[in-house]
């Protein structure tokens with residue numbers, strides 16, 4: 241197995257544990273990259289100033305550099321260091337931190353009512369709901385939220401090296417559509433939502449004025465939400481399906497949903513890995529890394545390191561001092577963590593509350609093709625033919 245195949249493997253965790261036993265940070269000569277698998281190595285790489293989110297000579301992947309999607313990609317805080325990272329982060333992070341869980345939950349439970357068939361089609365709960373919640377917080381028109389979710393799903397294809405020409409073309413069109421929606425939203429300065437006003441005040445307080453970068457980073461909030469939160473909701477459904485005892489516990493005590501979702505995020509992370517690119521020769525965890533080296537950072541493996549979480553392979557709802565690498569760490573750590581956990585908890589609560597008798601049948605699923613995300617795709621009864629499906 242390679243660490244890229246591991247992301248969508250039925251059970252990658254024994255493989256990760258083997259990597260950690262060899263060395264927390266090791267060089268794979270075949271793949272020509274460093275692999276960080278222990279909690280210490282993952283934290284050291286993500287905290288190191290010379291380990292950057294993009295290669296110095298390639299701020300935007302060549303396949304998307306010329307289109308609308310590439311223009312957005314190149315301005316995202318997630319894909320930059322220095323002021324292009326810090327300025328949007330300082331404007332947006334406080335606004336994200338200020339949204340109360342109760343308001344998010346209220347928006348999510350209202351929007352669940354607008355979905356066509358969230359129980360029969362888990363895709364709606366996984367992909368449509370989370371993006372609609374963030375779009376609603378930002379103040380996008382309520383009659384266009386589902387369109388925004390569709391456009392966002394189209395746009396995120398630009399992040400995957402597995403996307404083909406058609407998907408990249410759709411990503412460009414989606415990027416253009418989302419940019420138009422946000423330009424219109426920002427032009428109506430008397431109609432801004434509380435959340436958007438908070439971001440706007442953040443821009444003014446930090447004297448950051450760059451409308452194109454602001455629009456890119458608002459689209460970034462939707463795109464960062466899309467697949468990762470879908471994976472968290474999907475992997476929670478997988479955990480409930482694999483463990484009927486857990487399902488019974490949750491049905492008896494629905495207030496445990498928040499604990500369930502947090503433990504799933506640790507145990508079976510929707511973002512299995514991320515990458516860093518070495519800008520200057522440096523020594524990390526006793527290994528010498530050269531400028532130009534690439535490091536594959538196995539977040540999902542660090543979560544299962546016993547030095548971070550005792551008894552790491554046990555699924556414990558009430559785990560004390562849980563250490564979570566699924567949302568990254570260091571200067572690029574996810575600022576949307578609470579938002580994601582709250583939306584996922586609402587989605588799962590709704591699923592548990594309305595679970596139809598038909599869902600007593602076992603689900604089958606496979607994982608959507610990806611080198612870093614772990615997002616299940618569930619099959620309906622009539623589609624159960626795939627040889628990659630798991631029960």
Ligand code: HEM
Pocket residue numbers: 293317318319325329374460461462464465468469472510511514515539565566567568569571572573574575576577579580581
């Ligand atoms: C389960 C859902 C989510 C997971 C697992 C997740 C995970 C992550 C991870 C691992 C990173 C860091 C990547 C790296 O350092 O290479 C990150 C960054 C980021 N996330 Fe999330 N995320 C989730 C949901 C969200 C949501 C809901 C939002 C906002 C609405 C969000 C906004 C961001 C942003 C803006 C960044 C870039 C931060 C920076 O570069 O400073 N994420 N996320």
